[in-house]
Amino acid sequence: MDIKVLKVGIVSCSGEALPEGTVSRVACRKVLDELRPGQTVTICLPLFIAGGKEEREFANKFPTVTVDGCEKMCAAKSTERLSGKPARSLMIRDILKKHDIAGLKQCRGLGPAEKIASDAVAEEVAKAVDEVLE
């Protein structure tokens, strides 16, 4: 029997020290609030450490798309170790390369480059959500 997936979990790295961390956060919120509301849910990443059994069940309850700013892949690795294997793992620097976007500078808020990057990343995350829901 096929079990229909109704919601996809989105886990953002939200890294503080790199502009890509902020882009990850803003892009994921855009997917949750504007692009795929009703089909997506999220969890604060560090809750996998601080939360209880319910929080650690997240990636077993929902097929999960992780979104990481850089090659360290903190969200993907932490989700896999503490909750469950992600259905898809995206890395922002790959997405930016694909879209020929460069020049990210600020961590706090979005400048023009960060805004363009966030919109492109949000579209890619939404696409990954659709693939998981198919």
Place this chain on the structure above:
Amino acid sequence: MSGKKRKVVVLPCSGIGKTLGTVGREIAYELIEDLRPGVTTTTCLPLLMIEDPDAKKLVTDNPVITIDGCPFGCARKSAESIGVTVSKGYRAIDFCRVHKDLKPEGISELNEAGKKLVVLAAKEVAEEVDRLLAEEKS
């Protein structure tokens, strides 16, 4: 004492599920970029979750302030989970209780009340930064 000047590491939780996570993140940036540049720094909190050696060294070698959004205390627990002693832990929710007239809203971007709350809270945390740095000198 080692010759290397230490900085205060400010670790917000940055929770994406709650406005309070954004308040914590913005307080950290207010401190690092505006109120106490040069003597404060941060790292990506999730690097502690994957036990990244450089991030671990930073929080082991320097005093750490955590700023959590809510009572779950994720930043503090993430630091403590790798054996770090947190010098002082703050919670954004406590700043909201003190400044009841400033109700923060928004996650990607805070409303005006949230931005004002961030500035007031950051000033309080800056005093703790000064205290920790003074302790270093004595």
